[in-house]
Amino acid sequence: MLQRPQRGDPVWIxxxxxxxxxxxxxxxxxxxxxxxxxxxxxxxxxxxxxxxxLALCYALVRMRPGxxxxxxxxxxxxxxxxxxxxxxxxDGFGVFYTVMITQFIVFADSRPRGxxxxxxxxxxxxTVGGSLREGGGADVFLTNTLSSAAVWAVAVVMxxxxxxxxxxxxxxxxxxxxxxSTQVELAEVYQRQGAAEERxxxxxxxxxxxxxxxxxxxxxxxxxxxxxxxxVDRSAQQLQSIEQTARENLxxxxxxxxxxxxxxVAPGSVAATLRRxxxxxxxxxxxxxxxxLADIDCDQPTRIALLRCTQESLANIRxxxxxxxxxVVLAHGPDAxxxxxxxxxxxxxxxxxxxxxxxxxxxxxxxxxGGLTVTSSLGDGTRILATIPLAPDGQV
Numbered sequence: 001m002l003q004r005p006q007r008g009d010p011v012w013i014x015x016x017x018x019x020x021x022x023x024x025x026x027x028x029x030x031x032x033x034x035x036x037x038x039x040x041x042x043x044x045x046x047x048x049x050x051x052x053x054l055a056l057c058y059a060l061v062r063m064r065p066g067x068x069x070x071x072x073x074x075x076x077x078x079x080x081x082x083x084x085x086x087x088x089x090x091d092g093f094g095v096f097y098t099v100m101i102t103q104f105i106v107f108a109d110s111r112p113r114g115x116x117x118x119x120x121x122x123x124x125x126x127t128v129g130g131s132l133r134e135g136g137g138a139d140v141f142l143t144n145t146l147s148s149a150a151v152w153a154v155a156v157v158m159x160x161x162x163x164x165x166x167x168x169x170x171x172x173x174x175x176x177x178x179x180x181s182t183q184v185e186l187a188e189v190y191q192r193q194g195a196a197e198e199r200x201x202x203x204x205x206x207x208x209x210x211x212x213x214x215x216x217x218x219x220x221x222x223x224x225x226x227x228x229x230x231x232v233d234r235s236a237q238q239l240q241s242i243e244q245t246a247r248e249n250l251x252x253x254x255x256x257x258x259x260x261x262x263x264x265v266a267p268g269s270v271a272a273t274l275r276r277x278x279x280x281x282x283x284x285x286x287x288x289x290x291x292x293l294a295d296i297d298c299d300q301p302t303r304i305a306l307l308r309c310t311q312e313s314l315a316n317i318r319x320x321x322x323x324x325x326x327x328v329v330l331a332h333g334p335d336a337x338x339x340x341x342x343x344x345x346x347x348x349x350x351x352x353x354x355x356x357x358x359x360x361x362x363x364x365x366x367x368x369x370g371g372l373t374v375t376s377s378l379g380d381g382t383r384i385l386a387t388i389p390l391a392p393d394g395q396v
Contacts, residue, residue, distance in 0.1 A: 321345025
């Protein structure tokens with residue numbers, strides 16, 4: 001009822017709105033002409049007062065549709081009364097009924113019976129008002145009645161043709177409101193999903209970098225303390241490893257909090273990066289590590305993913321496997337880069353393992369379209385196989 005036309009509304013709605021605007025412009029023009037003409041001053045004042053009351057009520061019902069005193073039918077009652085009063089005050093004001101027909105239709109809000117009733121009351125009001133102003137004779141009343149009835153008949157036709165257009169308008173308004181609500185809900189869902197994904201990413205990065213580093217520091221510190229009185233050189237070497245690990249953790253922490261522009265992993269070939277990691281692992285644990293590392297050209301994100309998988313696997317071997325030998329193979333397969341890490345440790349039941357580390361490795365590799373295969377059984381060691389597909393040109 002009170003909505004302005006929107007893009008996509010039926011043409012009939014735009015016509016009604018345009019006519020409604022035109023009606024107020026015409027009223028203002030007629031009142032202005034009346035005020036500058038020879039109408040008696042007392043009538044001029046009454047015309048201005050009635051027009052001002054009608055305009056005020058119209059503005060209130062437009063701006064505050066929930067106003068109990070001026071619900072649409074209340075405004076239509078005021079409109080009927082003002083039209084009757086203006087018709088009784090001046091010649092020609094009965095034409096206002098014709099130009100105000102659209103308001104009867106629009107404010108009746110797709111209710112044909114209400115629109116027909118109030119347009120009929122409007123026709124009766126201008127008939128009575130005009131007849132009283134012209135002397136109230138039977139002939140005058142009959143003439144005015146026929147004229148008003150003809151306009152009312154046109155109004156009835158418009159009322160009967162309009163409800164479907166108004167219903168389409170209301171349907172479109174409801175769809176627009178529903179669409180807007182859905183967009184807001186989707187935005188909130190995407191925001192929550194983005195926050196959850198970011199938390200998960202940070203948790204994975206912290207686990208694969210800071211947590212592993214601190215775990216290494218703890219193991220090295222315990223070993224250094226236990227051997228301090230027996231093997232000073234070995235303890236000094238372990239303390240040096242602690243210092244290096246702590247510096248690496250600090251660099252990674254700065255990356256995570258945004259104080260550094262990129263990963264703390266230094267650039268270089270993936271083979272060289274993994275070799276440094278394996279040398280550190282051998283130095284810290286004393287385990288026998290054999291490595292076959294192909295010189296594979298890959299971008300920095302892929303290199304970091306392979307490095308994190310290696311670090312997580314080595315950390316699990318150190319903490320859980322009780323292994324004596326470790327094997328690492330980096331190969332350029334026909335369709336993917338393959339990183340295989342094996343140990344001869346105690347093994348575990350894969351189906352019972354729900355650790356954050358393995359899940360984090362799977363999700364990290366999944367970001368590149370890759371996958372993780374874990375093969376192990378109690379007493380038979382463990383085999384980790386990480387794969388990252390090759391691009392069509394053979395690059396990673």
